[in-house]
Amino acid sequence: QKEVEQNSGPLSVPEGAIASLNCTYSDRVSQSFFWYRQYSGKSPELIMSIYSNGDKEDGRFTAQLNKASQYVSLLIRDSQPSDSATYLCAVNRAGGSYIPTFGRGTSLIVHP
Amino acid sequence: DVKVTQSSRYLVKRTGEKVFLECVQDMDHENMFWYRQDPGLGLRLIYFSYDVKMKEKGDIPEGYSVSREKKERFSLILESASTNQTSMYLCASAGGQLPYEQYFGPGTRLTVT
Numbered sequence: 758q759k760e761v762e763q764n765s766g767p768l769s770v771p772e773g774a775i776a777s778l779n780c781t782y783s784d785r786v787s788q789s790f791f792w793y794r795q796y797s798g799k800s801p802e803l804i805m806s807i808y809s810n811g812d813k814e815d816g817r818f819t820a821q822l823n824k825a826s827q828y829v830s831l832l833i834r835d836s837q838p839s840d841s842a843t844y845l846c847a848v849n850r851a852g853g854s855y856i857p858t859f860g861r862g863t864s865l866i867v868h869p
Numbered sequence: 870d871v872k873v874t875q876s877s878r879y880l881v882k883r884t885g886e887k888v889f890l891e892c893v894q895d896m897d898h899e900n901m902f903w904y905r906q907d908p909g910l911g912l913r914l915i916y917f918s919y920d921v922k923m924k925e926k927g928d929i930p931e932g933y934s935v936s937r938e939k940k941e942r943f944s945l946i947l948e949s950a951s952t953n954q955t956s957m958y959l960c961a962s963a964g965g966q967l968p969y970e971q972y973f974g975p976g977t978r979l980t981v982t
Contacts, residue, residue, distance in 0.1 A: 789968030800959055800973040801912075808968050845912070847971070855900045855919075855969040861911040 760784075761848050763860035772869050776833040780846030780860055783827070789849040790822055790829045791857065796842045804831070804844075836867040872896070873974035875960050881980045888947040890958055890977050898964030901943035902971070903927075903935065905956040912959070918943055950981045 760783040770776045778792075789808045793801035807813045807820040807829065819832040829848075833840055843864050847857035876891035894901065903915040904927075914927030916935040924935050932954060936944045943962075947954055957978050963971040 791968070791970065793973075798978075800976040803970055803972060806968045806970050849969060855963045855971075856902075856914070856917065857971060859912045861909075 761846055761858050761860040763844075763846050763863045765861060766864040767866050768863060769866045769868060770836050772836060772838060772867055774836050774867075776836045776840065776865055776867065778831040778833075778844050778846075778863050778865065779828060780830065780848075781828045782846075782848045782858075784848070784850060784858075785827065787824075787827075787848045787850055789857075790820070791847040791849075792818075792820060792829075792831045793845040793847065794840075794842045795845060795862065801845055833865075836865075838867050838869055841865055841867050873960060873962055873972055875958075875974040875977050877977050878975060879978050879980075881982065882947075882950050883982055884951060886947075886950050886981075888950050888979070888981075890945040890947075890960075890979070892943045892945070892960030892962075892974055893941050894943075894962040894972075894974075895941065896962065896964065896972075897940065898962040899940070900963045900969070901937065902961040902963070903933075903943065903945045904959045904961065905929070906959055906976075907956050915945065950979075952981050955979060955981045 792804045795801045805820045817834045821830045843862040845862045846860040902917045918937045934946045960974040963969045
């Protein structure tokens with residue numbers, strides 16, 4: 758059973774700080790990795806995808822991938838109260854699979 | 870931007886009713902998915918489709934069926950709704966090239982009484 762693990766949290770950070778969200782996965786052949794943000798009562802919204810080792814930056818968000826250690830992380834710089842949400846990590850298998858395995862999410866609270 | 874729409878945001882049905890949930894995407898994606906999301910259980914895949922008239926069971930297909938007659942539309946059918954099918958139902962689509970980013974619709978909150 759392929760697994761994607763996330764700490765459920767909540768992770769609480771002060772406004773303006775860096776929030777660091779982590780995700781580990783068990784399938785070594787995983788190829789594509791995704792971070793989604795989900796506000797309470799809403800559907801998941803894609804933030805970033807990454808499939809090469811290293812960092813990928815988009816505005817205040819940076820995704821970091823380390824395939825050797827089988828983890829992917831999301832850094833949120835200058836955290837804002839509006840970033841308070843649940844963050845879902847998702848992983849696609851190699852071989853062109855389009856079916857992701859989702860983690861259960863980490864709850865982030867950014868307090869003023 | 871990818872747009873995925875779902876027929877209803879909120880739906881209340883009675884036990885035993887047949888329920889249709891519809892999903893439409895406008896990005897010409899080959900792949901479409903139906904999930905349900907429940908507190909503490911995360912996202913669970915019900916069915917997916919990789920082409921018109923093609924469907925595959927996901928992790929929890931029991932009590933559900935699907936239909937994909939056109940590329941842009943994927944319907945989820947609850948043949949005889951039961952109270953344990955009360956949930957948030959999420960449709961998603963994915964396509965194009967790797968990494969096959971998946972985009973979600975707004976969701977349908979279904980309550981079965």
